[in-house]
Amino acid sequence: MFPKTYRKFILTKFGEDFRACTTIVDTPWQDPGDEEIVVRNIYAGVNGVYDFNMMRNAVAYISFEVPTDMGIEVVGRIVAVGRNVKKFKEGDAVATWKVGSGYRDYQVANVSRVYAVREASPEILTLIPTGVSGMVGLERVGEMASGQTIAVSAAAGGLGHIVVQIAKRAGNHVIGLAGSNDKCELVKKLGCDRVINYKTEDVDQVLKTEYPRGLDIAYDSVGGTTFDVLLDHLAIRGRIIISGYTSEVGKPLQMINAGRPWTKLYFKSASIRGFINPHFQEFWPDAAERLLSAYDNGGLTVIVDPTPFIGLEAVPEAVAYLMAGRNCGKIVIKLDH
Numbered sequence: 001m002f003p004k005t006y007r008k009f010i011l012t013k014f015g016e017d018f019r020a021c022t023t024i025v026d027t028p029w030q031d032p033g034d035e036e037i038v039v040r041n042i043y044a045g046v047n048g049v050y051d052f053n054m055m056r057n058a059v060a061y062i063s064f065e066v067p068t069d070m071g072i073e074v075v076g077r078i079v080a081v082g083r084n085v086k087k088f089k090e091g092d093a094v095a096t097w098k099v100g101s102g103y104r105d106y107q108v109a110n111v112s113r114v115y116a117v118r119e120a121s122p123e124i125l126t127l128i129p130t131g132v133s134g135m136v137g138l139e140r141v142g143e144m145a146s147g148q149t150i151a152v153s154a155a156a157g158g159l160g161h162i163v164v165q166i167a168k169r170a171g172n173h174v175i176g177l178a179g180s181n182d183k184c185e186l187v188k189k190l191g192c193d194r195v196i197n198y199k200t201e202d203v204d205q206v207l208k209t210e211y212p213r214g215l216d217i218a219y220d221s222v223g224g225t226t227f228d229v230l231l232d233h234l235a236i237r238g239r240i241i242i243s244g245y246t247s248e249v250g251k252p253l254q255m256i257n258a259g260r261p262w263t264k265l266y267f268k269s270a271s272i273r274g275f276i277n278p279h280f281q282e283f284w285p286d287a288a289e290r291l292l293s294a295y296d297n298g299g300l301t302v303i304v305d306p307t308p309f310i311g312l313e314a315v316p317e318a319v320a321y322l323m324a325g326r327n328c329g330k331i332v333i334k335l336d337h
């Protein structure tokens with residue numbers, strides 16, 4: 001039978017200390033509406049930057065009121081279905097993706113935002129929604145074709161390791177930037193043509209020497225000086241995709257004393273393109289289907305960081321681990337233990 005209450009992880013106040021701003025509370029069981037299902041959340045994906053920004057009330061496009069529920073993506077199993085739900089049944093493995101639905105033991109989800117998956121394994125969380133963001137960003141924002149030179153920052157990260165493979169599978173020359181030799185080794189194994197450990201090699205020099213024609217696409221989620229150097233090396237008609245700014249999160253805004261953006265773009269017909277996946281929802285189902293099928297056919301290597309994070313109590317630790325840049329691949333929390 002269903003529990004009368006279950007636990008969820010919430011943000012109680014805005015601030016700068018993640019543990020002090022969050023807690024775990026009991027919440028009453030809710031039956032599904034006609035078009036809804038109830039999912040037992042089994043694994044939750046960790047979007048440390050998003051969580052950290054929520055805590056700081058710095059997700060510019062959403063106005064949160066506290067207390068508010070946290071966590072976005074999960075894989076789980078359906079335990080109850082609404083009257084009109086035909087597409088799913090109890091016991092089905094699913095992936096879901098909605099702000100506030102992730103860090104909790106159960107969730108009520110509208111079927112329009114639910115993806116059927118073969119099994120509720122943590123690996124799926126590298127694809128939905130992380131890989132979907134990478135694919136949509138590369139294809140729709142970066143206008144990726146084949147035969148191009150594409151650089152990817154945080155290439156060993158949850159998002160980056162999938163971006164690298166999508167770019168490679170499309171027939172491109174891929175340069176991966178990562179912050180340790182172990183990460184670089186892993187990115188090399190994923191098929192990167194050139195891996196740069198930005199802590200020991202000078203990225204500017206490498207690009208200058210080895211890629212004088214420049215980058216057709218730079219997929220950047222790190223920001224800061226990584227963004228600067230990638231921007232400097234765009235090819236004619238090159239595009240830099242701003243997919244995040246991890247290195248700048250929680251830090252004072254840096255004032256850069258430089259020429260206006262056009263000075264780096266106009267004479268190359270190059271562009272800077274902002275990308276945030278909620279603005280591209282019409283492309284999600286197709287990208288999810290293609291990624292799941294590539295994974296099922298053995299065409300994608302997906303990496304879940306091996307550090308175990310168990311239960312809702314582990315959320316702050318998992319977020320801190322990501323924010324310290326220690327992860328390789330996607331960080332996942334096991335909820336059903």
Ligand SMILES: NC(=O)c1ccc[n+]([C@@H]2O[C@H](COP(=O)([O-])OP(=O)(O)OC[C@H]3O[C@@H](n4cnc5c(N)ncnc54)[C@H](OP(=O)(O)O)[C@@H]3O)[C@@H](O)[C@H]2O)c1
Pocket residue numbers: 046047048049050130133154155156157158159160177178179180183221222242243244245246247248275276277278322323324325326327328329330331
């Ligand atoms: N635009 C979108 O729609 C979208 C969707 C999903 C995620 N994102 C963004 O993409 C980024 C990656 O997300 P993710 O969850 O997959 O994280 P992640 O890449 O797995 O982890 C962050 C990585 O960033 C690198 N990094 C570079 N400078 C850092 C610094 N100063 N501090 C900490 N880490 C640093 C680290 O790798 P190295 O050691 O190799 O430097 C670290 O492992 C985040 O900014 C996230 O918000 C955007």
